[in-house]
Amino acid sequence: MKIVVCIKQVPDAKNVRIDPNTHTLVRQGVESIINPFDLFAVEAALRLKDRHGAHVTAVTMGPPQAEEALRDVLGRGVDDAVLLSDRAFAGADTWATATALAAAIRKIGDVSLIFCGKQAIDGDTAQVGPELATILDIPYATFVKELDLDGPDHLKVVRRTDEGTEIWRLPMPALITVLREVGDPRVPSLKHKMRAKKASIPVWGIRDVGLEEDRVGLSGSYTQVVRVFSPPRRSDRVMLQGSVEEQVEQLYRYLKEAKVPGL
């Protein structure tokens, strides 16, 4: 069984902050991390591999330095990796990203299962997984917290929704987006780290996956960012004063005035 895990390198949340005094954006560094939900996706794939045997390939689309992210997950036990990297991919919205990933997954070929994290922590859109499954014309399940094979070519998953949980059965090939409940990511092992260091990671550009410039990156995108700005700051903060009894009374009145429900 071939499994693909899609991962993304994202700026660390610490990098993007608002200066509390000037209210402008300040960068605190340029370090990148692997999107935390994608590490859960890697873990879900590796657990399935541990139980049933599988070949796990990690795919990322990004600048050349995104290779670091791929070496990291190779160190955790992923079998091999592909880097989609080309200047033409830059500026992709979720649609253009899904288009590129779909082309790469078609090239890998014969993939039974695709794992993605619930969402990335920079964009928080949760769109690439469902869009990717739709382009590949395969069924998908989002917000999955538990999963296992159910017979040779089906998957049983437990999803968490706003109202509770749902148990679904999907035919493979399928795509799954996962929550943290699938399991904490394992740490890289020495053995796999040695292998990861030496592994050769193919870099695929747009021609390698059979795409043209007008279908990827900014040219292949439907959505355009027109403005990015600091959120309006809370100017209404009150700090309560006095004894505990006085603070209790003040908070009670504060919440009443704010018409907070539940009082």
Place this chain on the structure above:
Amino acid sequence: MKALIDPQKCTVCGVCEDVCPVGAISVSETAAVVSDDCTLCGMCVDTCEFGAISLPEVGTGPKDDLSAYRGIWVFAEWRQGAIHRVSFELLSAARKLADKKGVPCAAVLLGSDLDGVAPSLLEYGADTVYVIDHPNLAAFTDEAYADSLVALVREKKPEILLAGATTMGRSFIPRVAALLQTGLTADCTDLDISEDGLLLQTRPAFGGNVMATIICPNSRPQMATVRPRVMRPEKDARNGRIEKVDLPEEVFRSRVEVLEVIPEEDTTARLSEAEVIISGGRGLQKAENFRLVEELAQLMKGAVGASRSAVEEGWAPPSHQVGQTGQTVAPTLYMAVGISGAIQHIVGMQGSKVIVAVNKDPEAPIFDVASCGVVADLFEFIPAFIQRLKKEG
């Protein structure tokens, strides 16, 4: 492609250099220079007070005749008998946008055995309620919901399609956008119409540390999911009509089989639906003390949240975690008890309307995002506050 600098306007002030999260901007003697590391995130554009930075335009021009699309639609989320509140919120917002543009406003209701459900949508400003009633829509599946909605969109051609950013909307609406080959903006908190008639979709990014305004210039419909509890539902009946829609049987098929739907009975566990969330963190010191948070939540008919450290200590199950690797919540009241406010936590709750922080350390970063700060020992304050609430009730 990368951000564009107008050397005529650039004053070499260097502000953009400090803002770029990937370090792609450097300032030469004459103008800012953007390197190939640029990811076109747009963070620099608004920080330039001289208007010297812009982003290149998306796409390769309009896909087809955009003027053939007219009207604003809201997907009405139906869950076993009731319409979700977010649908009324969106309908009220859509009504205002429609009036601004001078176009009709419609709701699309999907489900099974829908007799008597549609009229409530007319009360919130819909000119038309399209009803797609089919037994295969009784339980939610991405394929049947998306494919039937897509069939109706293709027939009627609305210019804008909105849905709630619930687990349902965030799951199947991306399929709708992908099938229609159009743009989608997730989790918006503000919508407006631009001077040239485009939908301006504003949403938080980077966990709410920045806001981005996004347009969809070349394809239709312009699609967005909108965060619940941001817009206000307002009754505004307009003599609208209800239209039952017949669609070909194949759009109701799903490859997914729904085996079981288990509603969460414990309301303190339903974080994304809650209007009040009481969250506990490391300051509670041990598992037994978490009961304080639970008791307060029950008293206020709210849900129980937890910081990552409280979950890691085993004081609360992972499904209660609020923050970067847990859930993003935006209730009317978020009360953080004994939570210091690491950035991973803040990004998951800073969209809440009223934030109360209870912490004994006055320097705790949670106070930076609080609307009301209580510097106190939580073991004295919370029991006293519980007593106060009981006294009233």
